[in-house]
Amino acid sequence: MSISKRKKIYLILIVSVMLVSVLTALLTKSSFASNEEFNDLSEYEDALVTVTSNDSFTSIYFNNNIKDVKELWQQADTVVRGVPLEPRKHLHQATFTPLQVSIVLKGELKENVINIYEPSDIDFTSQKLSFYYSRSGYLLMENDREYILFLKKLPVPEGYEKSEEEERSYLPLSTLYAKYPVGSTWEGDIISSESSDFTLKDVYGYDILTRDDQILSKYLDFRNQLEQHDYQLNMSE
Template sequence: MKKLDKVLLSIVVSLVVIGAVVGIFTKFSYKDNVSFSRISNDIDDYKIVVGDVDSDRAFYKSFYVENIKSLSDLELKSDYILKVRAEDDRKTLNNTLYTKVNVVKIYKGNDLKGKNYVYIYEPCFFDVYNKTFYSQWGYNFMHNNDEYIVFLRKIKAPQGYHYKNNEGISFLFTSVPYGKYKLKDIGEVIAVDEKKINQGLKYGDVKDLDIITSDSDVANRYESIKNEVLRKYK
């Protein structure tokens, strides 16, 4: 399995317990988990690798909603719509960024009332050994202390499974890259030249982009939905 294909595999493993096999997997998979604070001051010089939906479509469909065309699509397919503030409390967890966010406002998902924070699996990670930022499907991570409107889905647990620790308040984006929108200091939405990505862009070159894509259709749709989000959710 390619390294990018392993993004979010940990979510499945955390929910499906299969005796000693899972125990062995967990023992080894956690050895590379590192605190994000250990690498956050050095990431501008990391090279970037971007996975695309077409090459991983079956994997994508296992976790996210395809064919999002509009804000109404997002609203319909999402279990939760929240305004959140990203915290520094995050870690690289089995090839995702597992990020704690403060819940600022709830627009959909009243069962979260009274919850001050939730966790989001961000489909990207920083490989500290190879100095590389891996973005799945153009996703760029949430910056500390910035506020975002996020569209989230519950992680479906197997029948009879009981959530442990923070699993019950840990969520996936409804869609990538259309699942989050920055509210303050609005970032750029542009299509990045694919040749530049392939030739070795650094994370510092794209850190202010809302999404990292060379597909102008994706960039244009994201910007269109973003404009609607910013008008409706404040």
């Protein structure tokens, strides 16, 4: 193979990598397009709930194949306890939620308030109805409840310089296994596969939404382990 041909192949590879990075950045940005602020989630208890399961979208940003609590801990960039603040902001395919951090269990934070992009949102476009979209089983944090959260840094292309706001912004590591209400009394229920017509009021107080018994069992097992440690988890990396 000639040197000039090798150079062409090399350039094509570089351009391809750059294009993938740009497309990933555009997808991330489009997912977080700003729309409308709201406060108390209970105000939308009549919103019709839809549980979306787009594996290709979910796998880009989240890991729902966590095997155990130790892996959950190891893969998280930051683990915190905190309470959601107001106002929250409805975005496209996500909700922007400020979080008042009470305890940092893993990682280092420069500020006590961070931003969480939660993978669920409320659609306000209809004047008669509102719709609540749960992305792969995730439920938005409820006001005045404390949570333990396993978080990862906001993904950006290599070489991209984050703004100050982006530096304090995070995603849940998983839509299923990254959020645990402290002191939850939820015993665990699967949503009926026979009914596709239910409201946010019907699932208020749930920790996750799933029709899969194995997913529910794993979630409850993880939660029980965290409760046994009084949520003060400290695992070697």
